[in-house]
Amino acid sequence: MAPYESDDAQGADRGEEARSGRRRAARYAVPVAVVGVAAATIGLVPALADSGDPDLPRITAQQLIQKIAASDVQRLSGTVKVSTDLGLPDLGGLESGLTSGMTSGAGSGSADPQARLTELVTGTHTLRVAADGPDRQKLSLVEQGAEYSVIHNGKDVWGYDSKSNQVSHGTAPAGKDRRAEPPATPKDFADEALKSVDDTTSVTVDGTARVAGRDAYKLLIKPRQSGTTVGAISIAVDARTGMPLKFTLTPKSGGAAVLDAGFTEVSFARPAASAFAFTPPKGAKVTEREDAPGKGAQRPGKGLEGIQGKGLEGAAGPTVLGKGWTSIATFDTGAKGGLPTGAKGGDAAGFLGSLGEKVSGSFGKGTVFSTRLVNALITDDGKVYAGAVTKDALVKAADAGK
Structure with a gap:
């Protein structure tokens, strides 16, 4: 019996609504091709709990990747902490100016999602996230005394900067990629990393852990090639739902993680509909975007294979x-x-x-x-x-x- 088969059986009892949800969530799934990666790449040694970590049923990397691929989390809310340390020098005010120039001229206080969420490339940030299916998501970047939010509700995508009282409005992308915001959650990063699994990669299970109060398995991804600066990628996977709860990328040079994104709290209950409702505040400056956010967005992948568009x-x-x-x-x-x-x-x-x-x-x-x-x-x-x-x-x- 595969680990947690009973959970899958319980999910089947939810009826047609659950099956419909799976069809709507297809865009979230890791490509099925990943599940079929050669055994030479996927570690077949079952994971054992380390001392002090949760004692979970044994599972192989192949089974754990299958569990991620089968995951169908449609509804959640929680808090994510994102820390990025690229080792960039302190550029003072120049850094923000460069970022502004790279994001279609959007400067400080801009409500455009592509401009504001580039702030995640440096430092430590707290995000509040919520989702209710493919048509409703909310991501809020919490700052001192202010908050920036991206709200996707149906066909509308709003960006709101409470500090400058500016609003950005656009239309959600159509088709398979209907997400309105750049990658920011552990699942976003994990999906991209798993797409990169091939014969240049080693994948194993590295024990268990507790993340945001939930039991999790740890999936470890390591390059087999020399010459790369990537040391390893660790993904903590929720033992019950199969959803990634924490993503950590460490450089080959060692030291602190280059990217560490993990839930500090999470709930899989359905968020209130009011969480996705938005009306521009009185007196706010509203800017209509011609292009939907996410169009041409760069998502991290192995090496720089994910780069698209212009130089x-x-x-x-x-x-x-x-x-x-x-x-x-x-x-x-x-x-x-x-x-x-x-x-x-x-x-x-x-x-x-x-x-x-x-x-x-x-x-x-x-x-x-x-x-x-x-x-x-x-x-x-x-x-x-x-x-x-x-x-x-x-x-x-x-x-x-x-």
């Missing part, structure tokens, strides 16, 4: 070199002399240039900008090579490209 200053989309965790995205900015120096980026480019490391090879000369996870090489003839790989791997890719 800098309208450059053509990137080409991906290599495979797996050592894949490198490259594109030509068309800007000679290294860093692009557009109308908005001249001063910033000069400052960032002083932070990079000068390198050279048969490709010529360039500058490498390093974080604890993603590194990028900008050559003096305007080409960019970037990935979750080492500096040496970038230089080697640039040499091979000549």
Whole structure:
């Protein structure tokens, strides 16, 4: 008998409503192809509870991935803590200016979801989340004395910044990807990581844990390739529902996690309908968006294989070199002399240039900008090579490209 088969049987008794919910939730599921990954990749040793951790039935990585794929959590509410430590230098006010320039000119106080949720790339943040099926979600970024919320209710998507009293309104994406906000929860990140599982990856079960008061199994994902900056990804999976409760990505260099997103509290009861109701407050400035949030949104994946769209200053989309965790995205900015120096980026480019490391090879000369996870090489003839790989791997890719 598979672990928790009794839970699945109970779910079957919910009748047609549950089956309908599963059809609506198809877009949330990890691709079935992941379940069929070769046994050489998936660890077959059952998990045993560590001392002090919950004593759960034995389960293999293959079974645990199947449990995640079969998970059908439609309704929940809770609090998520997200911590990101890329090891970026303190740029003072420049950092916010750069972020603003990367998000269609939306600056401080903007209510646009794509602009505001880029704040999650640095520091520690508290999010309140709620969901009631594919047509109703709410995500709130809680700050000192203020709150920013994205509310998806049917066809409407609202962004509201309480501090500036600004409102952004748009239409939810149609089709399979109807989510209105960028990835922010453990499930969002876990789904992307699991899509990356292939023969370049080792997947095992690493014991059990308690997360947000719930028993969980720990799934451990590790690159088999050398040359990547990714050390490991740990996913805590709710033992009853199969939903990821915590996602942790640690770099190969060690130290604190680059990304740690986990529930501190969670409930699977249906949230009140009022949680998704929104009317612009009196006196609020309302901006209508032409493009739905989430259109063209970048979701993290293995290496930089998930990158889509344009490069800098309208450059053509990137080409991906290599495979797996050592894949490198490259594109030509068309800007000679290294860093692009557009109308908005001249001063910033000069400052960032002083932070990079000068390198050279048969490709010529360039500058490498390093974080604890993603590194990028900008050559003096305007080409960019970037990935979750080492500096040496970038230089080697640039040499091979000549």
